[in-house]
Amino acid sequence: MPELPEVETVMRGLARRLLGRVITRAALHRGDLRRPVPGRLVPTLTGGDVVGFRRRGKYILMRLRGGETMLWHLGMSGRVLLTAPGANAPPPAHCHLELETAEGWRVGFIDPRRFGLVDLVPTEGEEAHPLLAGLGPEPLGDEFTAPVLAASLAGRRSPIKVVLLDQRVVAGLGNIYVSEALFRARLHPARLAGEIPRAGTTRLVTAIRETLAEAIAAGGSSLRDYVQPDGELGYFQHAWRVYGRAGAPCPDCPGPPRCAGVARFVQAGRSSFYCPRRQR
């Protein structure tokens, strides 16, 4: 579910209530996530002092004083729920893990489909965690450039849509933002990655960065179960140009008969959306 902009938004929400705070209580309600929750997670978190947050791809890293980092991945349906002090609501369904700060804020990790995970890794060398080690460049970072992307695409005979979903190529894109970025770059999702000319790669880098930055500014995209930790809705879904809009007129096209509108087809088992007129 959550892609980079949603994960970034969740991380900021977590940081607002946890950074610089002490976790006075940690409770594991059910540990059967994508990989089992490590037994030492609860004792490590209890009394833990939260000293830093960062994001890597779709992973949130929460650093504790004492040299441990907690890794979060939200999977497809994971979300974080912040509850203000004094509110006496029981944990919602599918709440796997619950933290509480000295101030009484509660942080719940809810994940119905259980594709998410949490783990612990030593802060020193946290990037070497097996789930992080192979990640490609951060799309919003300086290291993500047209030459770098071009090098990753060179020789690849897979559709560009599928390659961009590979977290080793660039870290953080998912099904929504790949479709949106390809639309902005005017590249057809079925184009073979290795055959995209330099100008296309350059447009793609710009499109990816702009799409993600705008989505973060909007608080991510809210659909189905995703909300920001404080319950606010992201609103980037209203800015989608092609994702989920099969049959709708393309935002930049004159309409029929010159353009039949947004089309949908399936690649590697996932829906792709594009404009048949503008994307080549």
Add this chain to the structure above:
DNA sequence: ATACGCCCCTGGTGGC
């Protein structure tokens, strides 16, 4: 090495 299908799991939706 690369690429594809399948699997993991639950819930919402739309059609009949």
Add this chain to the structure above:
DNA sequence: TGCCACCAGGGGCGTA
């Protein structure tokens, strides 16, 4: 109303 098929923002694994 009820049931069912299908779809969904994730990734990993086994097989060609």
